Amino acid sequence: xxxxxxxxxxxxxxxxxxxxxxxxxxxxxxxxxxxxxxxxxxxxxxxxxxxxxxxxxxxxxxxxxxxxxxxxxxxxxxxxxxxxxxxxxxxxxxxxxxxxxxxxxxxxxxxx
Amino acid sequence: xxxxxxxxxxxxxxxxxxxxxxxxxxxxxxxxxxxxxxxxxxxxxxxxxxxxxxxxxxxxxxxxxxxxxxxxxxxxxxxxxxxxxxxxxxxxxxxxxxxxxxxxxxxxxxxxxxxxxxxxxxxxxxxxxxxxxxxxxxxxxxxxxx
Numbered sequence: 001x002x003x004x005x006x007x008x009x010x011x012x013x014x015x016x017x018x019x020x021x022x023x024x025x026x027x028x029x030x031x032x033x034x035x036x037x038x039x040x041x042x043x044x045x046x047x048x049x050x051x052x053x054x055x056x057x058x059x060x061x062x063x064x065x066x067x068x069x070x071x072x073x074x075x076x077x078x079x080x081x082x083x084x085x086x087x088x089x090x091x092x093x094x095x096x097x098x099x100x101x102x103x104x105x106x107x108x109x110x111x112x
Numbered sequence: 113x114x115x116x117x118x119x120x121x122x123x124x125x126x127x128x129x130x131x132x133x134x135x136x137x138x139x140x141x142x143x144x145x146x147x148x149x150x151x152x153x154x155x156x157x158x159x160x161x162x163x164x165x166x167x168x169x170x171x172x173x174x175x176x177x178x179x180x181x182x183x184x185x186x187x188x189x190x191x192x193x194x195x196x197x198x199x200x201x202x203x204x205x206x207x208x209x210x211x212x213x214x215x216x217x218x219x220x221x222x223x224x225x226x227x228x229x230x231x232x233x234x235x236x237x238x239x240x241x242x243x244x245x246x247x248x249x250x251x252x253x254x255x256x257x258x
Contacts, residue, residue: 022160023124053131053149055156056217063215084149091224092217 015047020058049080122173141247150225157218158190166194193238
C-alpha cells in the first residue's frame with residue numbers, strides 16, 4: 001500500500017508515498033473516508049513528505065476531503081511537500097484553502 | 113527528428129507508464145528536472161482525461177501516445193477514440209469538471225506546463241490533445257480547435 005493512515009490525538013494523519021494519480025486515488029479516497037467515519041477527529045493532515053508526483057486526480061482527493069471535513073467544522077492541513085509537488089499545489093489554489101507546513105512535526109507542534 | 117508511438121490499455125496504472133515514457137525520451141533534450149516534472153504532469157492529465165472522460169473508465173480501450181523530438185522541441189500527442197468532448201471551450205475553463213471529486217484543472221495544468229497546447233475533439237469519435245515545449249524555454253500559449 002502506498003499510504004498509511006493513523007490517528008494521533010485529535011488528528012488523522014494520512015502519509016502518502018510515491019506517485020499520486022488515478023491508480024491510487026480511488027482506494028485512498030475510500031480508506032480516508034472510512035477512517036474519518038470511524039475516528040472522531042477535528043483535523044485531517046495529508047503528509048506529503050514522501051510524495052514524488054501528484055496530478056489533479058490526487059489534488060481532487062484532498063479537495064474532496066477538505067469539503068467533508070470543513071463541513072463538520074474540522075480543518076485540513078498539508079505537510080512536507082517537495083518542490084515539484086508544491087508547484088502543482090500552488091497552481092491549483094489549494095494553499096488558499098488550507099495551511100501548508102514544511103513537516104508534520106512542525107505542524108503537530110503548532111496545532112497541538 | 114526522433115519519434116516514438118505507443119498504444120496502451122486505458123487502465124489507471126498505465127498513466128505512470130505514459131509519463132515515464134515521455135520523460136525518458138524528453139531527457140534526450142536539454143530539459144531540467146523541473147521541466148521534466150512539469151511535462152510529466154501535463155502527460156498525466158491528458159492520459160487521465162482519455163481514460164476517465166474519453167473511455168469512461170472502461171479498461172479495455174486503447175490510448176495512443178505519439179512523441180516527437182524536432183530540434184529542441186518536444187511534441188506530444190495523446191489520442192483516444194472515446195466519447196469526445198461536446199463543448200471544448202467550456203471544458204477548457206479552469207475548475208470546470210463534471211465530477212465533484214475532481215478539480216477540473218487538467219487542461220489548466222497542460223496549458224500552464226507546456227509551451228503550446230491544442231485540443232480537437234468530435235463527440236462520439238474521440239479526442240486528440242497536442243502539446244509541445246521547447247527545451248529550456250517555458251512559455252504559455254493555448255489554442256482550442258473543435
